Amino acid sequence: MAAPGPARLLRAAAASSRRWLFSSTSPAAGPRPGCSGAAAAARAARPFSLSARAVLSSEDKITVHFINRDGDKLTAKGKPGDSLLDVVVNNNLDIDGFGACEGTLACSTCHLIFEDHIFEKLDAITDEEMDMLDLAYGLTETSRLGCQICLKKSMNDMTVRVPEAVADVRQSVDMSKNS
Amino acid sequence: MAGAGGRAPLGLRRWLSSAAPAPRVCVVGSGPAGFYTAQHILKHHGGALVDIYEKLPVPFGLVRFGVAPDHPEVKNVTNTFTQTARSGRCGFYGNVTVGRDVTVPELQRAYHAVVLSYGAEDNRVLGIPGENLPGVYSARAFVGWYNGLPENQDLKPDLSCETALILGHGNVALDIARILLSPLQLLRKTDITDSSLAALACSKVKRVWLVGRRGPLQVAFTIKELREMINLPGARAVLDPADFTGLESAVKDASRPRKRLTELMIKTALEKPVEMQAAAAGAAAPREWGLKFQRSPQEVLPSADGRRARGVRMALTRLEGLGDSAKAIPTGDVEELECGLVLSSIGYRSLPLDPAVPFDSQRGVIPNSSGRVEGVPGLYCSGWVKRGPTGVIITTMNDSFDTAQSLLEDLQGGVLDLSPSREGFGLVESILHSRGVRPVSFSDWEKIDAAEVARGKAAGKPREKIVDPAEMLRIIGH
Numbered sequence: 001m002a003a004p005g006p007a008r009l010l011r012a013a014a015a016s017s018r019r020w021l022f023s024s025t026s027p028a029a030g031p032r033p034g035c036s037g038a039a040a041a042a043r044a045a046r047p048f049s050l051s052a053r054a055v056l057s058s059e060d061k062i063t064v065h066f067i068n069r070d071g072d073k074l075t076a077k078g079k080p081g082d083s084l085l086d087v088v089v090n091n092n093l094d095i096d097g098f099g100a101c102e103g104t105l106a107c108s109t110c111h112l113i114f115e116d117h118i119f120e121k122l123d124a125i126t127d128e129e130m131d132m133l134d135l136a137y138g139l140t141e142t143s144r145l146g147c148q149i150c151l152k153k154s155m156n157d158m159t160v161r162v163p164e165a166v167a168d169v170r171q172s173v174d175m176s177k178n179s
Numbered sequence: 180m181a182g183a184g185g186r187a188p189l190g191l192r193r194w195l196s197s198a199a200p201a202p203r204v205c206v207v208g209s210g211p212a213g214f215y216t217a218q219h220i221l222k223h224h225g226g227a228l229v230d231i232y233e234k235l236p237v238p239f240g241l242v243r244f245g246v247a248p249d250h251p252e253v254k255n256v257t258n259t260f261t262q263t264a265r266s267g268r269c270g271f272y273g274n275v276t277v278g279r280d281v282t283v284p285e286l287q288r289a290y291h292a293v294v295l296s297y298g299a300e301d302n303r304v305l306g307i308p309g310e311n312l313p314g315v316y317s318a319r320a321f322v323g324w325y326n327g328l329p330e331n332q333d334l335k336p337d338l339s340c341e342t343a344l345i346l347g348h349g350n351v352a353l354d355i356a357r358i359l360l361s362p363l364q365l366l367r368k369t370d371i372t373d374s375s376l377a378a379l380a381c382s383k384v385k386r387v388w389l390v391g392r393r394g395p396l397q398v399a400f401t402i403k404e405l406r407e408m409i410n411l412p413g414a415r416a417v418l419d420p421a422d423f424t425g426l427e428s429a430v431k432d433a434s435r436p437r438k439r440l441t442e443l444m445i446k447t448a449l450e451k452p453v454e455m456q457a458a459a460a461g462a463a464a465p466r467e468w469g470l471k472f473q474r475s476p477q478e479v480l481p482s483a484d485g486r487r488a489r490g491v492r493m494a495l496t497r498l499e500g501l502g503d504s505a506k507a508i509p510t511g512d513v514e515e516l517e518c519g520l521v522l523s524s525i526g527y528r529s530l531p532l533d534p535a536v537p538f539d540s541q542r543g544v545i546p547n548s549s550g551r552v553e554g555v556p557g558l559y560c561s562g563w564v565k566r567g568p569t570g571v572i573i574t575t576m577n578d579s580f581d582t583a584q585s586l587l588e589d590l591q592g593g594v595l596d597l598s599p600s601r602e603g604f605g606l607v608e609s610i611l612h613s614r615g616v617r618p619v620s621f622s623d624w625e626k627i628d629a630a631e632v633a634r635g636k637a638a639g640k641p642r643e644k645i646v647d648p649a650e651m652l653r654i655i656g657h
């Protein structure tokens with residue numbers, strides 16, 4: 001039912017701007033990445049150091065499919081250790097309002113719904129993530145906060161779903177191609 | 180399933196082929212509702228021009244003046260708002276009070292559509308005797324005071340007593356309790372204003388009671404904020420286990436958030452005081468806070484000389500009905516709670532803006548359906564003034580997207596007539612000029628912002644807010 005519809009990516013919008021912000025400002029509290037090690041280091045040192053990048057061949061990359069609110073499928077790749085928020089930001093994925101608190105567990109806009117078999121193998125959820133998740137819209141049994149989920153090889157090709165924002169399913173209008 | 184996919188937007192084709200004028204949209208208020216509405220319109224309509232008008236010289240509404248200073252991560256949303264404001268198709272005009280400096284009908288003449296996102300600037304009142312005694316403050320004023328809201332800088336709350344009573348069980352109540360009891364060294368690193376920090380340093384308050392008229396199953400605060408309070412260094416939670424008897428089974432079938440929240444309260448109530456003290460790093464915690472339930476404020480009691488508050492008389496209540504909709508009915512019994520400081524945290528309240536805009540004073544909202552103001556085509560609303568003064572930023576975001584969506588539908592469906600071209604800010608500018616009002620641009624705000632950050636740096640704070648609008652205007656050379 002996800003009919004094609006017009007492309008609705010206005011690249012200059014939220015996600016890309018956030019990427020710019022990540023590298024140029026340091027928010028007071030600093031992001032508290034849910035993923036340790038690589039992702040945190042990468043975030044701190046963004047833009048990525050080339051050497052770290054070069055050692056990753058494209059085979060090491062993990063593909064993730066996002067089903068957006070309007071049913072469109074967005075496909076992107078990330079490195080092991082990247083959080084799903086990193087994937088959205090680094091690839092300028094156009095998901096309305098995603099990642100408002102920039103990964104600091106203070107907003108729940110990064111809520112994603114996972115496939116059962118992937119959900120079961122995710123790292124245990126912390127109380128803090130659960131507290132924030134409790135405020136998310138359209139909570140399901142397989143919901144998690146994307147900024148807290150780090151990519152692993154076993155996740156390659158997984159599909160995550162962005163929950164409906166408003167209770168009633170409204171026809172979304174897009175006129176972004178007008179100018 | 181995610182449904183609303185691709186109906187071919189017929190309007191889109193027409194738009195592309197015709198040289199129709201760009202829709203000019205005006206947004207009143209620069210809080211999350213204003214910015215999220217603007218963001219959604221700009222993103223989903225490649226030609227729209229959006230101007231945001233703001234009463235204060237500085238943007239972001241309650242993100243700057245409401246969100247607690249020790250929650251800097253919540254304020255990260257301003258990064259996205261800043262990107263929106265910097266977009267070539269978005270204008271920001273601060274220091275303009277709509278309804279006074281420019282009327283809504285004037286805005287309607289300048290723009291194809293007007294979105295009202297001016298939030299809730301007032302608070303609910305208890306309507307009980309003694310409410311206006313010295314020592315009684317509204318939560319809204321207290322929050323405005325510590326967050327540097329210009330209108331509240333003269334509040335100077337009297338913190339010379341040991342016991343404070345906060346009326347209400349919402350997140351604002353918890354914010355205030357936390358600010359009153361937080362160790363000073365934690366607050367020092369935040370953007371709390373210098374003067375309120377100085378006042379808190381002399382505060383004698385060491386006990387805070389949060390009092391609700393209903394029970395533990397009806398609290399309005401959320402678990403993250405409760406957990407933060409429970410984990411506050413140097414402060415002990417005092418919860419009466421008797422208040423929670425039988426609740427474990429009562430919440431078995433409740434929604435997960437309600438269940439987890441209740442379980443956390445029960446667990447905290449049952450924790451042995453001994454363990455608590457051991458946990459409080461050696462010495463017994465000097466400060467404490469607690470929740471009291473089923474007490475409805477009846478009168479603020481005056482001191483013997485009648486000059487200030489000395490306590491609150493509470494009507495004890497029983498609950499009629501279950502869950503969220505349970506009602507508090509006075510049992511006839513009363514109880515007096517002694518305190519020197521009363522903070523009434525029973526909710527914010529929106530005010531009507533302009534006689535041209537319908538307003539439901541009962542519910543304190545602009546009557547609307549999906550953000551379309553009833554009976555006034557071309558007028559929209561979003562945020563707290565649309566929905567009432569509840570909900571976190573993500574709630575406000577979703578309802579702002581909903582309003583923007585309605586507006587886009589009306590553009591697409593031709594409900595909004597674009598044939599008369601509109602002048603936008605050009606027209607408003609001449610009106611403002613004739614009234615001696617000089618708007619503040621977003622780059623002006625960025626100068627104020629830089630000045631605040633620079634002042635904060637010296638003190639190791641993210642910023643030192645400028646609290647005097649006249650000083651803000653001086654910085655930008657107005």
Ligand SMILES: Cc1cc2nc3c(=O)[nH]c(=O)nc-3n(C[C@H](O)[C@H](O)[C@H](O)COP(=O)(O)OP(=O)(O)OC[C@H]3O[C@@H](n4cnc5c(N)ncnc54)[C@H](O)[C@@H]3O)c2cc1C
Nearest residue numbers: 208210211212234240241245246277297298562563571572
């Ligand atoms: C004390 C407090 C703490 C909060 N903390 C959190 C939190 O930690 N996390 C969270 O998610 N949510 C929090 N919230 C909720 C959140 O702030 C609201 O959901 C959100 O701000 C509502 O957005 P709004 O734009 O409708 O209103 P506001 O944020 O109030 O914005 C309204 C704007 O309109 C302007 N305005 C008013 N009148 C006029 C006029 N006549 N002309 C022009 N402009 C005008 C105001 O100056 C203001 O800038 C908190 C709320 C409060 C009260």
Ligand SMILES: NC(=O)c1ccc[n+]([C@@H]2O[C@H](COP(=O)([O-])OP(=O)(O)OC[C@H]3O[C@@H](n4cnc5c(N)ncnc54)[C@H](OP(=O)(O)O)[C@@H]3O)[C@@H](O)[C@H]2O)c1
Nearest residue numbers: 347348349350351352392393399524525526527569570571
């Ligand atoms: N950290 C955060 O995320 C954060 C921080 C602050 C605020 N916020 C949000 O901002 C919104 C506003 O918060 P809020 O605390 O102002 O409002 P709120 O959540 O609506 O809470 C209001 C409280 O006041 C009580 N109350 C109302 N009228 C009363 C009366 N006449 N007498 C006694 N008690 C009365 C209510 O009890 P009843 O239920 O019995 O009516 C309720 O406990 C909320 O959605 C909140 O979550 C979020």
Ligand code: FES
Nearest residue numbers: 101103107108147
């Ligand atoms: S980005 Fe805010 S909680 Fe994940």
